[in-house]
Amino acid sequence: MYKTPYFSLTETKELIDLLTSIFDTSNDGLYVCDKDGFTMLYNEAFLQISGIPKEFMDAYSTIELKQMNVVPESCAGTAIHTGQPYSTIIDYYNGKKGVVSSTPIFDHHRDIHFVVSYIRDITEINRLHKELEETRQTNIQFRKTLEEIQNSSKKEHNFVYRSKRMDQILSTATKLAKNDSPVLLLGESGVGKDVLAHLIHEKSSRKGQLIKINCGAIPEHLLESELFGYEKGAFTGAATPKEGLFETADEGTLFLDEIGDLPYSLQVKLLNVLQDSKIRRLGATQTREVNVRIITATNSDLESFVEQKTFRLDLYYRLNVLSITIPPLRERQEDVPALIFLSLNKLSHKYKVEKRLSNDALEKCLEYSWPGNVREVENIVERMYHMCENNAITADDLPSFIQQAKRETFIEHEPSGLPASPPVSLKKAVYEFEKDYISDMLSRSATLQECADTLGINISTLVRKKKSWET
Incomplete structure (x- = not known):
């Protein structure tokens, strides 16, 4: 229970003298009035916060100031009326907001002697x-x-994407999977050519395996035996016969990665397989039929290899029956957030610690061109995941070359040959996504209320957004 202090007249005068000496040193507003609300003391801070003109303060009581609408409320007047301390928040007409507390001070007869008010500008x-x-x-x-x-974000096989470019590419790959013609996959290192090869195989009707080999990773003298196999005694150490990858991939798909590195001497043998569907093991006299779908991939310019006479022109034409070019990430930056989130989710699931990417870190990631493409995204995200000290990956956790990256403008070309729009800011991308997403939900909903309920927003918000897009 609040207990009000008791002061004699002498003590009151001493208190006023003390208050007078300290009032003007305070940044908070201080105000003292008598039992009728007339001003006894105040400081400059009180005038600045309350906005009450000095001449009004000296001429009128706090109660009159309220009645004249000079102030919205009189905290001291309420304390005088109730005889109890009173506190409130007042929005003054000058735009200031203050927390005001008024405390009545009683004399020895328990009559209000004066009221001390304190105001803090908030x-x-x-x-x-x-x-x-x-x-x-x-x-x-x-x-x-x-x-x-x-x-x-759409997910097809191991592809996670949001761009229309990738939508078109995966649609084309699915279409090409229905036949047995060779497919040539083109694109920079790390864009996902091997993943697309797996997709084509899985979408096909082939019942055999998908066998992959990197033509540049195996020495030439071993590559031939790996591809075509050998008979017993074909060379020193060949104690038993061995089938090659063409036979292993029978009824399935053989994926020859980095086809540009295939030795010239083996190119004619590959051409023969493509034409006759037959292979001959090393040391064998008979050929064997194989039913193999060939998918090749390269990040090199095969046409320049043909001009340099390091790649056969007839083999190039035979492999390039159907081709798909996968664009680099810098030409489809809307896929970057989806790839980052996928990698973070995989790591969080693996290590049982969920970590998220802060807004500033994501902004910097969108400004980076990702020359290493999808593979670089996976590696950088894994590095950030392990290096950050808490569950929020900030821009400071990014490698310095990403922190220092500046947004570049890249012009991509759609299959039609028309230039695509340059990358936009994250804010613009989010706005466009929201617009497309809500428009799609509107087309699926019978009424605006149904659409608002599905989106989890008020119908007024939905109408406002819809109207802003139409103007």
């Missing part, structure tokens, strides 16, 4: 709090939108 604190809350809400919405981007 205008700036309130503004900062509001900005902080707005930022917090923006971050919540930002994370929600990014989660929607992640959840809406």
Whole structure:
């Protein structure tokens, strides 16, 4: 229970003298009035915070100031009326906001002698709090939108993407999977040519295996025996016969990666297999029929190899019956967030510790060109995951070359030959995604209310967004 202090007249005068000496040193507003609300003391800070003109302060009581609407509320007047301490927050007409506390001081007869009021300016604190809350809400919405981007990302086999380019490429790959013609996959290192080869095989009707070999990773004298196999005694050490990869891949698919590194001497043998569907083991006199679908891949310019006479022209034409070029990540930056989230989810699941990417880190990742493509994304994300000291990966956890990256403008070309739009900012990408996503939900919903319920937003918000897109 609050106990009010008792002061004699002498003590009161001494208190007023003390207050007079300290009032003007305070940044907070201080105000003292008598039992009728007339001013006894105040400091400059009180005038600045309350916005009350000095001449009004000296001429009128605090109760009259309230009645004249000079102030929205009189905390001291309430304390005088109730005889109890009173505190409130007042929004003054000058735009200031203050926390005001008024305490009645009683004489020895328990009559109110005067009231001491204290006011603290919280205008700036309130503004900062509001900005902080707005930022917090923006971050919540930002994370929600990014989660929607992640959840809406398409996944085909091991491809995770959001770009229309990849949509077209995977659609083409699925179409090509239905036949047995050779397929040549082109693109920079790390774009996912091997993953696309697996997709083509799995979408095909072939019942055999997918066998992969890197033509540049095996010495020439061993590569021939690996591909075509050998009979017993074909060379020193060949104690038993061995089937080659063409036979292992029978009824399936043989994926020859880095076909540009295939030795010239083996190119004619590969051409013969493509033409006759027959192979001959080393040391054998008879040929064997094989039913193998050939998929090749390279990050090299095969046409220049043909001009340099290091790659056969007839083999190039035979392999290039059907071709697919996978664009680098710098030409489809909308796929970057989806790939990052996929890699983080895999690592979080593997190590049982969930970590997320902060907004500033994601912005820097979008400014980086990713010359190593998908493979580089996976490696960098794994590095960030292990190197960050908490569960939020910030821009400081990124390698220095990504931190220093500046957004570049890349012009890509669609299959039609028309230039595609250059990459946009994350804010613009999120806006476009939200617009497309809500438009799609509107087309699926019978009413606006149904669409709003599905999206988990108010119908007024939905109408406002819809209207903003139409203007």
